[in-house]
Amino acid sequence: MIAIIDYGAGNIKSLQFALSKLNMESCLTTDPEKIKDSKAIILPGVGAFKDAIASLNQLGLSEVLKKEAAKGKPLIGICLGMQLFYERSFEDGKWEGLGLVKGNVRRIPDSVKVPHIGWNNISAHTNSPLLKNINNGAYVYFVHSYAVNKYQNNTLIASTEYGGSIPAIVQQDNIVGMQFHPEKSGAVGLQLLQNLKEMIS
């Protein structure tokens, strides 16, 4: 069972539908026990950083996520979920993140249209199994105004170009982040989720 952390509004249903297409069993939950019993955890992307981290703290889930991650359980962050893994975000102020991965979250420069909405290419930086059957230059769907910077280079699996280089897929051991929405990225997205499935099992 994959625990999808249900910490507020937003489109989580599409993620669940995509997982069930791949026969990946999941549940929406905020129950620490269910999260501890899960095989893997997905932290989805909804809303604003400040609200998201406040909800996680309020629900007592920040500590749960940190403990589970430390135990080596696969922890997957999608969009804002990935950003929450980092040390801090400068979205409408300055907010502490979970601090699982080194780096900051900053607004995409105004030299390009913000939000970054649409299909963009990803380029591989390593030979990761997460990119199995994915061509270099494959299109995935991005919807975000903030992006990770000052990250450690060895965590970068794939990047995209938009007002500079943006980390698209990152990995630090059992922690994986995707800035785009695999559940909304057509066949490519389903393959990426399939690759995650193989990593989890």
Next chain:
Amino acid sequence: MKMLAKRIIPCLDVDKGRVVKGKKFQNIRDVADPVELAKRYNEAGADELVFYDITASNEERNIFLDVVEKVASEVTIPFTVGGGIRTVEDIHKVLRSGADKVSINSAAVNNPDLIEEAALKFGSQCIVLSIDAKQNDKNQWEVYTNGGRYNTSMDAIDWAIQGEKLGAGEIVVNVIDTDGEKSGYNLELTKIIAESVNIPIVASGGAGQLEHFSQVLQPGYADAALAASVFHYEEISIPELKKHLADNGIDVRRDLSWK
């Protein structure tokens, strides 16, 4: 410099659970099952979909939410829901049903705070401001609401600028004069609004031929092109359109990128 791919967005007007298409918002007729059509567009390579609920009653609203959820279970591309969205709670409902974005039109004119509240709560990226515009005899672009029936006398360009400030993450520029006419998008208004804001612009109203898409997706105009009948009636196929755009130097998502 590498650009973001330009998007092709089939638009589905849904009435009592069916997709309909009219001309200039009139003479609506039944076309197809929205879920089937959504699947077809997903497979054909559409980059995104838009569903407008053109019904009004609460009962019909629930039928529509079922459609949204069925679409979310069948397609793996993003989709926007519009029509009848008046409150933050309405937005919450469609997002929870599986929509990625909401498109707000009349309600934003009547209550601009809705855009601001919704953007703060759900993020700008899922709040689309849809503007129905029509040119008056002084060549000014005026904002219409209620499906093109009511002239607000607001200036469409000013409204787009204000919409961005309020937190809209994207603007649909729908030109009533050209809607359903198949004579091409209005390039003038699309360009003025694109130059006035720094958020993505979706052109709407008037697609009839391949060239209309390549015109409106040139640099400096729209980031995405929305159309309905040319796709519903299979006058233009999406793969053919994507090829035409690529041949004209416009970056589009074509290769599904399987090894």
